[in-house]
Amino acid sequence: xxxxxxxxxxxxxxxxxxxxxxxxxxxxxxxxxxxxxxxxxxxxxxxxxxxxxxxxxxxxxxxxxxxxxxxxxxxxxxxxxxxxxxxxxxxxxxxxxxxxxxxxxxxxxxxxxxxxxxxxxxxxxxxxxxxxxxxxxxxxxxxxxxxxxxxxxxxxxxxxxxxxxxxxxxxxxxxxx
Amino acid sequence: xxxxxxxxxxxxxxxxxxxxxxxxxxxxxxxxxxxxxxxxxxxxxxxxxxxxxxxxxxxxxxxxxxxxxxxxxxxxxxxxxxxxxxxxxxxxxxxxxxxxxxxxxxxxxxxxxxxxxxxxxxxxxxxxxxxxxxxxxxxxxxxx
Numbered sequence: 437x438x439x440x441x442x443x444x445x446x447x448x449x450x451x452x453x454x455x456x457x458x459x460x461x462x463x464x465x466x467x468x469x470x471x472x473x474x475x476x477x478x479x480x481x482x483x484x485x486x487x488x489x490x491x492x493x494x495x496x497x498x499x500x501x502x503x504x505x506x507x508x509x510x511x512x513x514x515x516x517x518x519x520x521x522x523x524x525x526x527x528x529x530x531x532x533x534x535x536x537x538x539x540x541x542x543x544x545x546x547x548x549x550x551x552x553x554x555x556x557x558x559x560x561x562x563x564x565x566x567x568x569x570x571x572x573x574x575x576x577x578x579x580x581x582x583x584x585x586x587x588x589x590x591x592x593x594x595x596x597x598x599x600x601x602x603x604x605x606x607x608x609x610x611x612x613x
Numbered sequence: 614x615x616x617x618x619x620x621x622x623x624x625x626x627x628x629x630x631x632x633x634x635x636x637x638x639x640x641x642x643x644x645x646x647x648x649x650x651x652x653x654x655x656x657x658x659x660x661x662x663x664x665x666x667x668x669x670x671x672x673x674x675x676x677x678x679x680x681x682x683x684x685x686x687x688x689x690x691x692x693x694x695x696x697x698x699x700x701x702x703x704x705x706x707x708x709x710x711x712x713x714x715x716x717x718x719x720x721x722x723x724x725x726x727x728x729x730x731x732x733x734x735x736x737x738x739x740x741x742x743x744x745x746x747x748x749x750x751x752x753x754x755x756x757x
Contacts, residue, residue, distance in 0.1 A: 471643035472643065473644065473669065473684075473685045477684060488725075489725035512645060513643040589681050589721065
């Protein structure tokens with residue numbers, strides 16, 4: 437809660453006009469639901485791209501969002517349902533996402549392979565887990581505390597503190613970005 | 614296009630499956646790529662009825678689309694469910710000879726080189742067509 441409020445203030449300061457409030461949670465809701473299908477279907481669950489057409493947009497600013505809504509055919513219809521305030525909220529959510537390094541991991545052919553943005557010890561990360569197989573998969577990286585099961589072709593996002601990506605994620609081959 | 618339509622009709626008459634009167638497509642009013650997909654189906658000679666339900670997400674659930682296979686639009690043909698940007702050829706192949714127990718097909722998410730997303734004339738590539746059943750078991754149906 438502390439962190440969220442702090443970010444809210446930061447976002448506030450960085451806006452051109454100082455009396456604009458942004459609501460990160462509302463931005464997240466819009467990210468999932470805008471237009472009935474959300475941004476996630478084209479940009480991944482947490483702006484990670486998720487192998488979809490839209491690609492990575494963590495940290496994209498309001499200008500980039502406005503520009504895309506204006507010029508990008510798949511996004512143009514959304515411009516009619518997103519108010520200026522909605523756009524501010526969404527870009528605040530995208531800025532909030534970019535505060536956390538992203539680690540993506542994909543299970544295929546019997547092994548986990550992934551990519552990690554630079555992480556320092558003790559940082560909170562978003563870990564996107566994708567099961568590329570046609571069977572459900574139990575995931576038991578120690579850092580998860582509680583094992584989870586990914587459905588066939590399922591994705592889950594874990595957000596939490598990681599001490600060392602290699603030690604905390606044994607068996608996952610990570611490419612450092 | 615004409616040729617394709619007659620070809621489809623020939624397939625229909627050969628295999629004996631009866632194509633529904635029309636395809637029902639459920640989408641959000643603000644979905645442009647859904648409309649592009651509908652246009653492709655119409656060009657191929659099918660009649661498409663488009664609906665804009667208030668709650669698309671729960672409709673997908675009711676129709677039995679596994680959550681992780683979700684895309685933007687959902688089509689219903691002869692009680693089978695087709696989720697997302699599936700090439701027409703795969704829908705025809707499926708309906709011609711529905712795999713045992715199958716509920717439908719899906720192209721999850723929004724692949725850039727899929728029908729309705731790709732530029733006109735661009736080769737479809739970089740995605741899988743997934744078959745699913747009522748128990749949400751999945752199988753590979755086709756690979757692009």
